[in-house]
Amino acid sequence: MSDKPLILIIDDDPSFCSLLKSFLSKNSYQVEEAHTARDGLRAVYDHNFDLVLIDYRLPDLDGLELLKNIKKKYFHLPVIIMTNYANIRTAVDAMKLGAFEYVTKPVNPDEILLTIGNALKSVSESSAQQNTQDKAREKSSSPSFMFVEGKSGQSLQVKKHIDLVGPTNLSVIVQGESGTGKEYVSRMIHQKSERRNKPFVALDCGALSEELAGSELFGHLKGSFTGALQDKMGQFQAANGGTLFLDEIGNLSYDIQVKLLRAIQERTIRQIGSNKNIDVDVRIIVATNENLEHAVKAGEFREDLYHRLNEFQIKVPALRERKYDIVEFVEHFLNQSNRELNKEVKGLEPEVLEKLEEYHWPGNIRELKNVIRRAVLLTNGENIIIDALPSEISSPVSSTIDQQNHISTINSHNPDLKAIQEKTEKALIEETLVKVKYNKTLAAKMLNIDRKTLYNKLKRYNLD
Numbered sequence: 001m002s003d004k005p006l007i008l009i010i011d012d013d014p015s016f017c018s019l020l021k022s023f024l025s026k027n028s029y030q031v032e033e034a035h036t037a038r039d040g041l042r043a044v045y046d047h048n049f050d051l052v053l054i055d056y057r058l059p060d061l062d063g064l065e066l067l068k069n070i071k072k073k074y075f076h077l078p079v080i081i082m083t084n085y086a087n088i089r090t091a092v093d094a095m096k097l098g099a100f101e102y103v104t105k106p107v108n109p110d111e112i113l114l115t116i117g118n119a120l121k122s123v124s125e126s127s128a129q130q131n132t133q134d135k136a137r138e139k140s141s142s143p144s145f146m147f148v149e150g151k152s153g154q155s156l157q158v159k160k161h162i163d164l165v166g167p168t169n170l171s172v173i174v175q176g177e178s179g180t181g182k183e184y185v186s187r188m189i190h191q192k193s194e195r196r197n198k199p200f201v202a203l204d205c206g207a208l209s210e211e212l213a214g215s216e217l218f219g220h221l222k223g224s225f226t227g228a229l230q231d232k233m234g235q236f237q238a239a240n241g242g243t244l245f246l247d248e249i250g251n252l253s254y255d256i257q258v259k260l261l262r263a264i265q266e267r268t269i270r271q272i273g274s275n276k277n278i279d280v281d282v283r284i285i286v287a288t289n290e291n292l293e294h295a296v297k298a299g300e301f302r303e304d305l306y307h308r309l310n311e312f313q314i315k316v317p318a319l320r321e322r323k324y325d326i327v328e329f330v331e332h333f334l335n336q337s338n339r340e341l342n343k344e345v346k347g348l349e350p351e352v353l354e355k356l357e358e359y360h361w362p363g364n365i366r367e368l369k370n371v372i373r374r375a376v377l378l379t380n381g382e383n384i385i386i387d388a389l390p391s392e393i394s395s396p397v398s399s400t401i402d403q404q405n406h407i408s409t410i411n412s413h414n415p416d417l418k419a420i421q422e423k424t425e426k427a428l429i430e431e432t433l434v435k436v437k438y439n440k441t442l443a444a445k446m447l448n449i450d451r452k453t454l455y456n457k458l459k460r461y462n463l464d
Contacts, residue, residue, distance in 0.1 A: 166192025
């Protein structure tokens, strides 16, 4: 039996699969391939894969649905999404659903090897830490954890709140868009507390099915349900004495919310299949990219659990709201990428920084990290040049600018400022809608307006 990691590629392009399979095989991996989502899912069920590569666009099911199906049964199996830059926002959604990472097509050989290596390493470390508190403690004090605070007013406000609530034992809600660094903020709260030498255990609730959530949180006994082949320690026990971080808390089912509330209030948990209560001492920090207060009013989140968690709240701003911090983040990710890729890139050309500051960053800090890492990988000189950036950053609104210039020329002989502004605004809205495949929520975010305003403008300009 070979000890080489086994990888599954799910992509409907046989030529691409063959090339990637050949490349990975030469780099000490075993590789299987499937060309439809159904065949891929069947292969996952039939084999013990170490990692899965999924193309977002498949003929029978999109990559996100396939990702959900895989994660329902194989929560810890690392999945990497392959996409093009036009689908970057979809890739961000995939991360929220439990994908380890995304890579862009055309696939860069060094990048795919690095990402696969990191994914397998992450799983190995997670498995080693699963069953003992000591190893969970090692994870919380890992030297790989680094946090960049930022110097903008918004970032300083976040730091002030971290310093204020850290030494207390209060439960905290950390709210912010995906990729803004909510887990890093939560880790900093833990580091500021008297629990700093105890475990910090993170659990992504967004990637948990209802069946898995109870087992992950509270643990189970062998034979308590189909597939329970051995006793499993839950994350409450793993975090005992320390901090339990629950990411995307709003995704937990109503039944699990009831059990979570009881565990927090009574400081006891009961493993699935057991009738014995276990005492736990855990500080709870949760994160969400939605407004839980609105979820409570809509009946989607328990009000009593919300008030129990909401002893203190920290709002983490989006990257577009603190662009003053971009230089500091870029420097940090540049140094980090140099270490990972064994490169010596020293900085950026001025026009590159200008483009980074102009971009709207829908994926926030996580997207910036990926862009810098890819740019470092592609850079052979001392500085990152404009060609190392993805096209949506290097030339994001060129067509809009052309349209604006065209409109200005048409109206130069009869300058009606209001008419020009309306035509320009209509053109920008149309282009943005096309860019996000008519997802109005994303369009509103990109245009920096709320959904209601966007709908009013769609009605005014007769856009459907």
